[in-house]
Amino acid sequence: MAPVRHCVRDQVLAALRGALADGDLRPGEVHSAPQLAVRWGVSAGPVREAMHQLMSEGTIEAVPNRGFRICGLTARDLAELAELRAALEVPAITALARDLPPAHWVGLRPLADAAVTAAALGDGAAYAEADLAFHRELLAPAGNRQLVAVTQHLHRRSQAPVIGRPPRGAADLLADALEHGALLDALASGSPDRVERMAREHLTGC
Structure with a gap:
């Protein structure tokens, strides 16, 4: 596939x-690829590719002869995803707190700051990407590619819209974003117990 086609697909995916x-x-x-192609002034092919990516993430589902339906999460779905993420991420982050020197975590500050900036602007899409990047790099030193891949999939899935809830505003996003910095402070303090508690609170809200 030509690089230009990839670029258009990525732009459409970001727009979606x-x-x-x-x-x-x-x-x-329910939306069709041709309908959205007209909306964004592109051909239908890259739109279909982008929508198939969202389908693989569980955000949308195919509707025969009509297009794609937006799949919202229920409150139970969201809680279950948070529980799964915590089960995988909290032990890994706690182990890293024991194994790595506090100075290591300084390098993640720009990612935490990027999340705060996006949140303060109320830019939900930019915050979602910054949030994913922060958690990806947080777990990367564990050296387990499958752990990172699975947790990123669960994280992306949890970013789908929630049925009956309005989009999260700047205040909610900012509260989450600031927890990244607090977690880095805990990691820099060299206290695994504090890290475990804060990581669990960040991922589950309790």
Whole structure:
């Protein structure tokens, strides 16, 4: 596939994620690739490719002869995803807190700051990407590629719109974003117990 086609697909994927984060595409709605192609002034092919990527993530589902339906999460779905993420991420982060020197975590500050900036602007799509990047790099030193891949998939899945809830505003996003910095402070303190507690609170809200 030509690089230009990849670029258009990635741009459409970013636009789709932004529309989902902003509430422009809502759970239960059905959209066709040609319809969205007209909306963004591109051909239908890259739109289909981008929508198939979202389908692989569980954010949308195919509707025969109609297009794709937006799949919203229920509150139970969200809680279960958070529980799964915590089960995988918290032990890994706690182990890293024991194994790595506090100075290691300084390198993650720019990622935490990027999340805060996106959150303060109320940019849900940019925050989602910054949040993913932070957690990916947080777990990367564990050296387990499958752990990173699985947790990133669960994380991406949890970013789908929630049925019956409006998109998260700047205040909610900022509260989450600031927890990244607090978690880095805990990691820099060299206290695994504190890290475990804060990581669990960040991922589950309790």
